[in-house]
Amino acid sequence: MAEVVLEKWRRWGDELRRLRCAAKKTQAQLAGLLHVAPVTISAWERGTRTPNRDIAQAIDEKLETGGVLDQLWCALANVREIPEEWRNFATLERQATAIRAHQPLVIPGLLQTKAYARHIMLQWEPELDSDQLEHQVTARTSRLDALRRTALTFVLDEGVVSRQVGSAELMRSQLDHILNVIDDHRIRVSVIPRNAPLRPLMISSFRIMTLPDGRLVGHEELMWGVHVTSSAVEVEKMASVFGSLQAEALSPGASADLIADLRKEI
Template sequence: MPDKVFKEWDGWGRELRRLREEANLSQLQLAHRLPFQNGLISGFERATRKPKREHAVALDGALSTGDVLERLWLEVTNTREIPADWRDFVRLERQAVEIREYQMVLMPGLLQTREYAHAVLRNHRKWDSDRNVTELAKTRSERLSQIRKETLLWFVIDEVMVRRVVGSREVLKEQLDHLLHLLNNHRIRVTLIPEYAPQHPGLSGSFRIMNLSDGRIVGLAEYWGGQNVVTGAQVNQLLSIFSGLQAEALSPIASYEYIKKTREALA
């Protein structure tokens, strides 16, 4: 019977193999530098064995990789409790050095408070238990804290969602307070598309574009129930649409003032 493969560790194992081969070492040669057996390395690379953090640290030391494998280990373990249909884009988020996102219906997930996220998910996922919705809302509201501190975040959103009540007026007030607080961070920018925008180029749906730390650019186009990952020419199209959205949007300062005035009107 073949060994069970732990799919969540497949990428980690492939990265270990790549680093080992880049160092011109066989599994046996690498094992001689480590306090564990050759068979364990083989299991890691085939994702039939789950590494512990101390394994990642030891391998980084033996391969002189800095902390590459440890950081990847942390990414995998931090993602294990995230629902399967969220995992791919959350992993990409954590590798991103820049994220650009357009949302036409709701506040971007990265900017949502736990209460706002709970209201959105409770309204949408009628089949889920209250416990599952609470856990999903917690996971969504914590995503921003999991992103690299230096990652640049650019959001374009439709003006109407600043006024749209989700859950209750109190939830919206708290969400706008949170948004205004986030906009004091120099790495986060939000601009609004005015309600009157006859040349609005984004009416086909929400999407995001992520520049990853390895130089790749990946797009995620939303649809009901998930997101499609797009690359190549389609990413260029998303970049073009995002530029058009920025051209139609208010300036960051004007957007901030509009959000502030909307919040004050709710008091």
């Protein structure tokens, strides 16, 4: 009897095959890691057998995909909730094809230098020992390198780039870093000038992430935690506010000129 190919799951199988080959694993090697038969891997890749979500997560772990197969499984199975592991914003970042972020108080973590991040962390968590501090600094400042294919749009209040954090040298270096990274066409930084009376007043930072399947996830940083949502109503509100903030901001080119001028004044 001919095998029945499940078109929906053949797409998942194609992605499994791509990721397996990228990891330089044979079907037999992956089967050994998962404690299944090689023919099972073959069936998943051909779309003749339906994987469960536990399998998708296990393969993601073994191949170190960052959750790609689990995300695709959820999309194909029409699972609309946010998987628990995606609530970690770094995981969301790695999966996102585009990120829009607003920060009213400090330089966004993705744009921070090590010195700036270290100063901020010591102010917030003075009890950190040197090893813990350096681990967190490295984790924060290395995130940008993992997003080479992600479109990044930042809208910052002018106070974020004009307010001196740490020494003058530290702040000049931080502004230089922003000016350098925005040479990358993927990264756009817009600054809302002080004289923008129509700007929405925000006291917390937030971001909107576009996932590969088109879903939008909102992520708001609060005083003692974060709020993650995929609710269409909540994300739409975030997107509307972001649009209003962006409308009041300078163009990326004019923002770069403003940042350069502010750097000279430090």
